[in-house]
Amino acid sequence: xxxxxYNFAYLDEQTKRMIRRAILKAIAIPGYQVPFASREMPMPYxxxxxxxxxxxSILGPDxxxxxxxxxxxxxxxxxxxxKFFVKTAGVRTTTATADATxxxxxxxxxxxxxxxxxxxxxxxxxxxxxxxxxxRETETRRMHALSEYGLMHVKLYxxxxxxxxxATAYAYPVKVDERYVMDPSPIPKFDNPxxxxxxxxxxxxxxxxxxIYAIPPYTQVVSLDFEDHPFEPYRHxxxxxxxxxxxxxxDEVITDDSGTRMFVCSDSDYCETRRAxxxxxxSAGLETKTAS
Amino acid sequence: MYVAVKGGERAIENAxxxxxxxxxxDRSVPELSLAQIDNQxxxxxxxxxxxxxxxxxxxxxxxIKQARGDMIEAIFLLRAYRxxxxxxxxSEPIETSRMDIRRRISATFKDLxxxxxLGPTFDxxxxxxxxxxxxxxxxxxxxxxxxxxxPFRSVAELLxxxxxxxxxxxxxxxxxxxxxxxxxxxxxxxxxxxxLARGDxxxxxxxxxxxQRGYGRNHPFAGEIRxxxxxxxxxxEEIGFAVPLGTIALTECQMxxxxxxxxxEAPRFTRGYGFAFGQCERKAMAMALVDRALRARELGEETGxxxxxxEFVLSHSDNVQATGFVxxxxxxxxxxxxxxxDLLRKLQAEFxxxxxxxxxxxxxxxx
Numbered sequence: 001x002x003x004x005x006y007n008f009a010y011l012d013e014q015t016k017r018m019i020r021r022a023i024l025k026a027i028a029i030p031g032y033q034v035p036f037a038s039r040e041m042p043m044p045y046x047x048x049x050x051x052x053x054x055x056x057s058i059l060g061p062d063x064x065x066x067x068x069x070x071x072x073x074x075x076x077x078x079x080x081x082x083k084f085f086v087k088t089a090g091v092r093t094t095t096a097t098a099d100a101t102x103x104x105x106x107x108x109x110x111x112x113x114x115x116x117x118x119x120x121x122x123x124x125x126x127x128x129x130x131x132x133x134x135x136r137e138t139e140t141r142r143m144h145a146l147s148e149y150g151l152m153h154v155k156l157y158x159x160x161x162x163x164x165x166x167a168t169a170y171a172y173p174v175k176v177d178e179r180y181v182m183d184p185s186p187i188p189k190f191d192n193p194x195x196x197x198x199x200x201x202x203x204x205x206x207x208x209x210x211x212i213y214a215i216p217p218y219t220q221v222v223s224l225d226f227e228d229h230p231f232e233p234y235r236h237x238x239x240x241x242x243x244x245x246x247x248x249x250x251d252e253v254i255t256d257d258s259g260t261r262m263f264v265c266s267d268s269d270y271c272e273t274r275r276a277x278x279x280x281x282x283s284a285g286l287e288t289k290t291a292s
Numbered sequence: 293m294y295v296a297v298k299g300g301e302r303a304i305e306n307a308x309x310x311x312x313x314x315x316x317x318d319r320s321v322p323e324l325s326l327a328q329i330d331n332q333x334x335x336x337x338x339x340x341x342x343x344x345x346x347x348x349x350x351x352x353x354x355x356i357k358q359a360r361g362d363m364i365e366a367i368f369l370l371r372a373y374r375x376x377x378x379x380x381x382x383s384e385p386i387e388t389s390r391m392d393i394r395r396r397i398s399a400t401f402k403d404l405x406x407x408x409x410l411g412p413t414f415d416x417x418x419x420x421x422x423x424x425x426x427x428x429x430x431x432x433x434x435x436x437x438x439x440x441x442x443p444f445r446s447v448a449e450l451l452x453x454x455x456x457x458x459x460x461x462x463x464x465x466x467x468x469x470x471x472x473x474x475x476x477x478x479x480x481x482x483x484x485x486x487x488l489a490r491g492d493x494x495x496x497x498x499x500x501x502x503x504q505r506g507y508g509r510n511h512p513f514a515g516e517i518r519x520x521x522x523x524x525x526x527x528x529e530e531i532g533f534a535v536p537l538g539t540i541a542l543t544e545c546q547m548x549x550x551x552x553x554x555x556x557e558a559p560r561f562t563r564g565y566g567f568a569f570g571q572c573e574r575k576a577m578a579m580a581l582v583d584r585a586l587r588a589r590e591l592g593e594e595t596g597x598x599x600x601x602x603e604f605v606l607s608h609s610d611n612v613q614a615t616g617f618v619x620x621x622x623x624x625x626x627x628x629x630x631x632x633x634d635l636l637r638k639l640q641a642e643f644x645x646x647x648x649x650x651x652x653x654x655x656x657x658x659x
Contacts (some may be wrong), residue, residue, distance in 0.1 A: 006376065017561070036473035039437040045616030047623065070627045077623050079300045080330055093299055107627045138477050163639055169631035188631040208613050210474040236634055252630055 009056040009089040019057035026214035031176030038210040049207030051123035066100035071108035071266035110190040111270040113199035124206035128185040195221040243274035329353040338570025344370030384525040391520040399514040406444035447516040457561040491609030499599040500581035508597030513549035545576035
C-alpha cells in the first residue's frame with residue numbers, strides 16, 4: 001500500500017480530455033446539458049464535485065484561482081476547495097475578482113463585472129430546469145429537444161395567479177441564445193442579468209448529475225417572464241452597513257438574540273475593496289466594528 | 293461580530309485534528325489493526341468492497357478504520373481512491389459454476405448435485421447475545437469433510453437443460469461501465485446490474501422487500517445462493533491468451549421467477565440475478581429481486597411499482613451520491629435563503645395589505 005501520487009489538479013489527463021471535450025461541446029451549443037462521465041472525487045457529491053472537475057480540467061499552472069461560496073472567499077467549503085487546488089495543482093490563488101483567471105463559485109456571481117479571458121465556473125446541484133415539473137430525464141431531454149417549454153411557462157403563470165408574482169427567488173430559469181431553457185444554478189435572481197452578454201466564459205458543472213453546460217462570452221441570456229409581468233432582479237431595499245453599497249446583493253445577519261438585523265454585502269471581496277477605498281456606511285460608527 | 297467571519301481555514305484544520313483524536317479515542321485501549329478488521333469484521337469489509345466497487349480487503353479495512361465504522365463513509369473513501377486507478381481493461385467473464393464453494397443452498401430443490409452446503413451462516417442461529425464473547429473466547433475448530441469432484445452445477449443450468457427457464461445468452465462486445473460513461477435511459481442490463489451491484493444494500497433491501505409485499509410482485513424462489521472463490525482471468529493481448537490474475541470471494545444469487553409466456557413463446561421461468569463481492573447474501577438476494585422487477589417492461593408485465601421504475605431505481609441507488617446530496621444541506625445556503633426570505637416578506641406584505649391585516653386563525657378554521 002503506497003501513498004498515491006496525483007496528477008496536476010488531481011484528475012488524470014485522460015479524464016481531463018474527456019471533460020474538455022464535454023466543455024467544448026457545451027460551448028458550441030449554449031445552454032445545452034452535455035452528459036459527461038463524472039468521476040468520483042475526494043469530496044462529497046453535492047459539495048461542488050462538478051465545478052471542481054471543470055476547474056481541474058481547464059486549470060493551467062499560470063492560472064490564478066478564486067473560489068467563492070455564497071459570494072464569500074472565506075466560507076468553509078470555498079476554503080476547502082481552494083485548499084484542494086493549492087495542494088493538487090499548486091496554482092496561485094486570490095480573493096480579488098479582477099485578478100483571477102478562473103473563479104469557481106457556488107450560488108453567486110461576483111459584483112465586479114467580469115472581463116474577457118476570465119472563466120466563471122458554477123457548481124450546480126440540479127442542472128435540469130424542468131426537473132421539478134417533470135422528474136424523468138427521458139421526458140425532459142425530449143422536451144428540450146423539441147423546445148417544448150410550455151410547462152415552464154404554465155408554472156410561472158400559476159405562480160402569478162396564486163401569489164401575484166413569479167415565486168422563484170433563486171435558480172430562476174433563463175433562455176440562452178434563444179434556444180435552451182437553462183438553470184443558472186441557485187444564484188439569487190438578482191444575479192441573472194449578469195449572465196447576459198457577459199465578457200467572461202461561464203461554465204456549469206454538475207458532478208452528481210453528470211452534466212456540463214456553458215454560456216460562451218457575449219451570449220444573450222434572458223430570464224423567463226411575461227410582457228405584463230416583466231422579470232425584476234429583486235434586492236433588499238437597503239445599503240450595506242459596512243461599505244454603504246446600494247448596488248450589491250445583501251446578506252441579512254442577525255446580530256443579537258433579540259433579533260436585531262443588519263444587511264451586509266454577500267460579495268466579501270467587493271465589500272472589502274470598497275471599504276479599502278474609504279467607502280463606509282451612512283450610519284458609520286453604530287454597527288461597523290472593523291472586521292478582522 | 294458575525295459578519296465576514298475570518299478563520300474558516302483554521303477552524304477546518306482544528307476540526308480535522310479533533311476528528312483524528314476522536315477516532316483514536318481512549319489511548320489506553322489498543323488501536324485496531326487492519327488485520328483485526330479484515331478478519332473479525334469481515335462482512336463489513338465485504339460490504340465496503342462491494343459498494344465501493346474495489347476488491348481490496350486491506351484498503352477496505354483501512355477505510356473502515358479511518359471512517360470510524362461509518363460504512364457509507366468508508367465506501368466513499370474507497371470509491372474516491374478507485375477513481376484514481378488506471379483502467380487497463382475488463383476481465384474475462386468469471387465462471388461461477390467453477391466456484392470453489394464455501395456455501396451453496398437452494399430453496400427450490402431438496403437435494404441437487406453437490407448437495408446443500410450451509411457454510412458459515414447466521415441462518416438458524418438463535419439471535420441471543422453470546423455473553424462469552426465479552427471476553428476473549430475459545431472457539432472450537434470447524435468440522436471438515438473430504439470433497440469429491442462433483443461439480444456444483446447451478447440450479448438455473450439444471451432447469452435450463454429441460455427448457456424450463458429462459459436462456460440467457462451472453463451478449464458479445466464491450467461491457468458497459470457507468471463509472472466511465474454517463475448512464476442514460478433506458479439502460480442496458482449490464483449497466484443496470486453494475487448500478488445495482490454498487491447500490492446501497494439498505495435501498496435495495498427495501499425495494500426488494502416492496503416487491504414481495506405486492507408493489508411489483510414477481511413470484512420469486514431462491515433458486516440458488518452460492519458463496520465461494522472464483523478465479524479471475526484477463527486476456528492479455530501481448531501473449532494472446534487469458535492469464536489468471538487471482539481469486540476473489542463472491543456471492544451469487546439466482547432467483548427463479550414466474551412468467552406465463554407471451555404470444556408465441558412457451559411459458560418459462562424467468563430469472564433475477566444478484567451478485568456481490570465477499571459474503572453479502574442479503575445484498576445479492578435483494579439485488580436479484582430488483583433486477584427481476586426492472587425487467588417487467590421487457591417481459592411485457594404490468595409496470596408502475598417503484599422497484600420496476602428504472603429511472604427511479606438507478607438514479608437513487610448510489611449511497612455515495614445520496615449521502616453527498618442529502619448532507620450538502622449542511623453547506624451555507626444563506627444567499628438563496630435570503631432570496632426566499634425577501635420574496636416571502638413581499639408576499640406577506642401584500643397579503644396583509646389586501647386583507648387589511650384581519651387574518652385570524654378563526655377565519656381560517658371557518659373556511
